[in-house]
């Protein structure tokens with residue numbers, strides 16, 4: 089029988105095994121077939137014969153999927169099946185249906201494999217629930233239901249997500265139900281969910297679902313509540329030996345697609361560690377690391393919420409998500425992170441599995457994952473680092489080790505997966521920056537293989553004034569056919585794969601152009617946009633500011649997180665009021681003299697050593713120069729209208745030269761090297777003084793009183809993280825209260 093011809097759509101398992109008869113050793117056949125002759129084990133690598141046998145489905149079109157489902161696959165912008173889809177889908181779609189225990193590395197497309205199976209098996213004409221999919225967390229369940237929604241968009245298949253806080257008003261009749269085990273079990277027991285017609289039952293992150301006592305029991309109860317024999321599909325990147333047996337019982341006679349231990353790790357993820365002398369220095373190293381580096385999005389895994397609170401107080405913008413939070417809060421944080429609103433997410437193991445956010449390029453294990461009985465949880469480690477490097481992308485993972493226990497755990501991981509974890513120096517952050525950036529640049533140089541989907545903007549009428557194509561895999565602007573929109577005022581193409589800015593010439597009314605988070609390295613094609621008021625080129629790969637001359641209406645210009653080392657060619661943009669150049673490689677403030685209308689200048693996370701050449705900016709109200717290399721506060725004399733000055737995370741030892749900045753309302757000198765305060769008493773409008781994370785000792789109390797005591801507008805003073813003795817705090821508070829009657833909040837704990 090010819091099995092490995094290109095057109096074979098399904099194969100009978102027996103035939104598959106028989107065809108190996110002549111060519112395989114006895115052990116190979118045993119491995120493939122199992123001693124009972126029932127279970128077929130298909131290895132993914134290392135055997136050409138197997139590769140031939142199992143890789144015949146190269147196109148989604150070859151799967152005999154219903155046309156409306158196939159259109160959904162195109163909607164997902166998948167051009168060809170991934171390895172796991174290629175191999176699992178023909179087996180999953182076979183009739184009669186067979187159970188499957190499937191394994192493939194993180195981020196390789198398991199979701200689509202089981203979602204397509206579900207959709208193909210559902211009969212849309214019957215208004216009853218026909219498939220249940222369980223996931224261990226609400227975040228993952230919500231993510232899966234989104235995939236179901238998109239893939240079934242062109243069908244009449246309906247779906248519902250049943251998770252905590254689900255509004256059980258009436259009976260659930262959707263064809264597909266995705267949810268967490270507790271909520272689904274409740275739905276079944278309270279007769280809201282009828283299980284009599286279930287044909288497919290999926291456990292995503294199956295090992296986790298079967299292992300955890302609570303989840304395992306609930307999953308088993310749900311399975312028992314399903315009257316007919318459904319097709320049972322278990323998928324995960326890991327199956328610890330301890331759950332293998334239970335998995336086989338849960339999904340009897342299953343086809344098994346497994347990986348060898350050596351195949352488990354994701355190729356594209358580079359693993360590093362930082363050796364910290366103590367638990368406290370671990371925290372400092374983390375903060376320094378974030379001051380130095382710019383990553384598109386990152387996840388920090390740690391045991392306690394403490395870190396999130398401390399980082400926030402030290403001026404870092406982070407959000408945290410953990411099991412103790414209410415559902416609404418969790419959803420808000422997750423959605424904000426997914427859509428790029430938040431860049432750093434601190435979490436516990438709750439988000440270690442399944443979460444798929446392509447922009448996550450760094451995963452930090454602040455604490456190594458632990459098993460409940462002690463020892464390192466290698467499966468959790470693999471899932472955590474698998475939040476980056478999704479679907480062939482590259483990523484970086486970084487472990488913080490600080491004592492014997494964390495060392496032992498990391499060494500175990502290194503040996504277990506037999507993959508090197510490289511050292512990053514905690515003292516030489518420049519070297520660290522070089523290593524990480526080299527890595528990031530390597531990944532940036534990957535060719536962009538995306539192509540823009542035809543007719544992507546077909547739904548927009550010709551006279552639309554706004555177009556939003558966020559995260560739509562747009563690769564080139566001309567193929568969008570924008571010339572049709574003569575009234576276009578706002579064009580948002582965030583988070584796409586655009587390299588060249590071209591094809592915008594005809595847009596005579598365009599006021600706002602948003603190209604945030606693309607792959608642009610050169611600016612071109614915007615010079616003609618004379619009506620432009622706002623241009624966002626943040627999170628791209630631009631090295632030089634050029635070709636944006638004479639945009640006389642431009643007010644807001646954003647270049648956050650590019651590779652710019654020099655401020656240049658801005659002379660003609662005389663009406664710009666807001667300029668954001670944070671997270672670049674700028675060493676010197678220069679060439680800003682013509683921007684006389686500038687009101688806000690954001691220069692955080694650069695390499696600036698001196699505040700200079702700002703004299704002409706007499707209209708500047710806000711200046712941010714956080715996370716640079718300043719040692720002194722000088723050079724601000726000309727900024728007579730300055731209201732907000734942010735200088736945290738530098739190395740400032742002295743505040744001087746603020747004599748002319750009478751309008752200052754916010755002065756942020758947090759996380760610097762100040763040992764005392766002087767020259768502040770003339771800041772008669774100051775409302776907020778943030779000086780946490782400095783070197784103020786007890787002797788500063790008198791200075792504080794002298795310098796700040798007569799500022800009647802002062803409302804907030806942050807002094808946390810200074811080496812002041814706690815026993816004096818009460819006295820200090822009393823004193824301050826006496827002399828600063830307007831202070832509402834003093835944080836000096």
Ligand SMILES: Nc1ncnc2c1ncn2[C@@H]1O[C@H](COP(=O)(O)OP(=O)(O)OP(=O)(O)O)[C@@H](O)[C@H]1O
Nearest residue numbers: 166168169170194195196197198199325442444479
């Ligand atoms: N055939 C395909 N072509 C292009 N992209 C794909 C394809 N299949 C899946 N993807 C994308 O790859 C990413 C990872 O897929 P998915 O989340 O299903 O991975 P996974 O194997 O379930 O990972 P994990 O083990 O972490 O849960 C998703 O963004 C998904 O949309």
